[in-house]
Amino acid sequence: MTGNGDAGAAWRASSVANDLSFLLARSNALSLSAGNAVLRPLGLKVRSYPVLALACDDLRPTQRELADFLRLDPSQVVALIDDLEGRGLVERRTDERDRRSKVLVPTEEGRRVCARAREAVRAAEEAPFTVLDRAEREMLTALLGRLAFPSEG
Amino acid sequence: MTGNGDAGAAWRASSVANDLSFLLARSNALSLSAGNAVLRPLGLKVRSYPVLALACDDLRPTQRELADFLRLDPSQVVALIDDLEGRGLVERRTDERDRRSKVLVPTEEGRRVCARAREAVRAAEEAPFTVLDRAEREMLTALLGRLAFPSEG
């Protein structure tokens, strides 16, 4: 039978299957489910992990900065931090240099969870990305890095 | 002032900013909004365009095949096709070889709209992707193609 599932050669040759945007979307969907699966045991998601990770990098990010960097609506950042803070992984601190904004700092527990999450994510990237060898993966990372952050040459 | 918006060098060097999964997500978000903006005048979205395009490639896809290929729940495919069919761009036809399934066929109007959409998408890929030159873009497309379709060596 031809009509099994993931489509045959004709599909791969189709117009959309060579659109960068389509490939990006599909690759992202793959990586998304793999990432969520790995983070679930830690109570994190692909959505919340970067928030915790950036806090743990001691960047003291404001919520506005997080929203910009993660391309999320500020209101979503509120919800994500509410969750992390409720679980005792991060704290909001009023920025004394601009009392309108709040910076995110990790708790000790937050650091521990983050370290494990980092490792989990690293491992998760192995699974869907093993079709590429190390050099190819680095090439892909470099190209996507320029795509994702066009501002800086 | 430092706290402008899209983050500085420290952020780019952060742990997450070098995760393939994060870069994929962010690049996808960028390409998504660019794509939707371009397709809106045609009454299409990044979600519905591939459905129309695959129909117009004369692949006579069944809804199940579309769901697998586009990584959508079958029920979402129903909604997308309902919309396209309601606008007279495609038709459902019962597959005579398996009367459970229905294949998607484009109308003449569907083909016209699709041709314009194809061009719009091609043009849209210029905008966010101009940071990469042609060779880099082809490299990226090739790598993502292998990521998105791991099954076939």
Added chain:
DNA sequence: TTCAAATAGTTGACTTTTTCAATGAAATGA
């Protein structure tokens, strides 16, 4: 042949994500 099991499309409920408008507190600049 007959009948149980599997599959395609559809519907509906439900959750999560996304998007947007409005608000109060604080900062900025004329």
Added chain:
DNA sequence: TCATTTCATTGAAAAAGTCAACTATTTGAA
């Protein structure tokens, strides 16, 4: 001083994703 802007927050609404159930049809084994 005061209008304007920015930040975090709330709440509503639209869009997207997930899941279980149902009908019609096919398949395969008894």
